[in-house]
Every structure is written in C-alpha cells, then in structure tokens.
Amino acid sequence: VLATYAYASTVRWCAVVEFCGIELANRVINASGTFDAIAARRVYGDALLEDFPFSAFVSKTITLEPRAGNEPQRIWETPAGMINSIGLPNKGLDGFLAEDLPQLGELPVPLIVSVMATGHGDFGRMVSALDEREQVAGIELNVSCPNVHSGLIVGEQPVETTALLEALRPLTSKPLIVKLTPNVADPAAVAVGAEEGGADAISLINTMKASAIDPTTGKAGVGAGQGGLSGPAIRPIAIAQVRAVAGAVSLPIVGMGGICNGDDALEMMAAGATLVAVGTESFRDPRAGLRIAAELSERSLRRGLAST
Amino acid sequence: MESPMACGYGACFGCAVPKPGAGYIRLCVDGPVVRGG
Numbered sequence: 001v002l003a004t005y006a007y008a009s010t011v012r013w014c015a016v017v018e019f020c021g022i023e024l025a026n027r028v029i030n031a032s033g034t035f036d037a038i039a040a041r042r043v044y045g046d047a048l049l050e051d052f053p054f055s056a057f058v059s060k061t062i063t064l065e066p067r068a069g070n071e072p073q074r075i076w077e078t079p080a081g082m083i084n085s086i087g088l089p090n091k092g093l094d095g096f097l098a099e100d101l102p103q104l105g106e107l108p109v110p111l112i113v114s115v116m117a118t119g120h121g122d123f124g125r126m127v128s129a130l131d132e133r134e135q136v137a138g139i140e141l142n143v144s145c146p147n148v149h150s151g152l153i154v155g156e157q158p159v160e161t162t163a164l165l166e167a168l169r170p171l172t173s174k175p176l177i178v179k180l181t182p183n184v185a186d187p188a189a190v191a192v193g194a195e196e197g198g199a200d201a202i203s204l205i206n207t208m209k210a211s212a213i214d215p216t217t218g219k220a221g222v223g224a225g226q227g228g229l230s231g232p233a234i235r236p237i238a239i240a241q242v243r244a245v246a247g248a249v250s251l252p253i254v255g256m257g258g259i260c261n262g263d264d265a266l267e268m269m270a271a272g273a274t275l276v277a278v279g280t281e282s283f284r285d286p287r288a289g290l291r292i293a294a295e296l297s298e299r300s301l302r303r304g305l306a307s308t
Numbered sequence: 309m310e311s312p313m314a315c316g317y318g319a320c321f322g323c324a325v326p327k328p329g330a331g332y333i334r335l336c337v338d339g340p341v342v343r344g345g
Binding site (some may be wrong): 033 | 311312313314316317318320322330337341
C-alpha cells in the first residue's frame, strides 16, 4: 500500500499532457479490452477512483449488436506473452449506453470508447450516438474488421481506411483515433490513409495473428484456431511499426505492444509515441499503469527529459 | 470448473465457459462453482 501511494504522489508531479485536445495527467493509458474499469471497481471499490491506474480509460470494443464472443478455449500462454481469441463479447451499443456509460462517466479520467462495425452505416450509427454523449472524450475505431460490402479488412487497406474516415469524420467533432492492425506489410501506408481521411490520432499495434497447437491433443490451443499474440514477445515489432508510422504521419500516436515498465514506455516514446498504452501487463497487475507512469516520470527526470 | 485465466477479475473474458441455454459465463467472477444445465 505504501508503495502504491508513493507511485501516485510521483505521478502527480508530472506535467499535464495534451492529446487531441484532451488533457491527461500522464502519458499512460490502457489498451482496449485489457482493463475493465467496471469490473475493477467491483474488486477495489471507490479506492479505484481515487487512484485510477490510467490517465484515460479506453473501453472494450463495442459493436452495434450484442456479441457472445468466441468458442472457448479463449487464451493460450506463450513465451513472453499470450494468444487470445476472445471475439469481442459485448452488450451492443444500446446496452453499453444504458448500463455501462453512466458508470464509466463516474471515472476520474477521460473516456475513450472503442467501436467496431462491418460497414460504414453501422460504424456511423455508433459514432453519431457517442457524439451526443458528454461522457465520451474520444472514439477509437477498431478497423481490424471486414467491410461486408467489399469483403476486405478495412485496416489492411489504405483506401478502405480513408473511405471509412471520410464517412465518419462529418459525424463527430470528438477525436477519432484509428487503431491499426500490425498484420499488414506496410502499416505506415494505412496510417497515411487514416490521416488523409481526417483521423485525429493513430494507435498501434493491435495483436498479431498467431496460433498454437496443444501437443497433448494435436488440436489448436484456442477454440477459434487462431488468435492474437500480445505481451513482451511483440514489443520489438511494435517499436518498429510505431517508428515507421511516426515517420509517415504528423498525427499523435498511441504506442502499445508489450509495455511492462518505464523503460519500455520510454522506448515507445522514443519511437514516436505521444502516449503509451498498457495491455497484457495489466492482466498480471491491474495497477500496472500507476507503476509504469511513476517509472516513466522518474526515468524522464533522471535523463533530463523534463517534457515527459 | 476450471479454465485458463488472464486477468482473474472479470476484465478479459478469457475464462468463459458455455452456460446452459446460450452465451457464456466468466469462471473468475461467476464461478468456480456454477449451476449445471
């Protein structure tokens, strides 16, 4: 407990960070789907609100209709990481707005809502609905999904990504953050497509396509046969992709992929990220964000990087 | 029941098992003892 309060007091010394017009207390936020503020509040009570682990909260991805998620088994441990095949279980837009948004509005940090759809119309309905809600500070577009009209994965195609942003940009003045998939040959080209369409920021990387086989059964480790790899195993890939994207666009970047400590966060910022997001490490320690923000602050001061 | 868990507090939905009827429950917050079908 003492250590936790020490972290918190260190974090408060940080300068406020501006991101797409949103003021944040530090540079560490969560990766979508890896921290659940409502579930955490059930565990930690209101102490969670006094010492919230992140400077903004990014929701789990919501879709227009409810989803049950993928067939178990959903997770598989790997060296320095894990494969997940969760399948975006969620209450759907209406359930989110009615049940979750009022609770998320009580958080002491800005709320970014992650959305996914398989067409411009459904994406637009979600963005328009969120635009009306004052609790929502920003919207993250999960583009690792097919466009049912073209059959192409939006985030794998610069042209599809530009078209999606051009369709959504007129619907909201809230920041639109495009979450890129790493499963492409040239993520920078997709980032440029997002920038051309009117995106406000880029976040990357999502998980990498991966499979494991259970040697005792010969069957796939996760029910869907394939999932997404996360954790420190993918950090060098994330660093390379953030570096490439930072060199191609002038938008702020949320860098993520295997960040576990302050040095990892500094590395990600040196690659070009304005903010860093913590994902898999939060499964191991739900309060990891506080520790990483404190380590980042301490290391930045020691190295004379006053602006971080 | 048992299932691999990532977070253990209801955030990741990794420990889902089918519930009678349709849908899934999370063993970490709804288990480990659950009502059968």
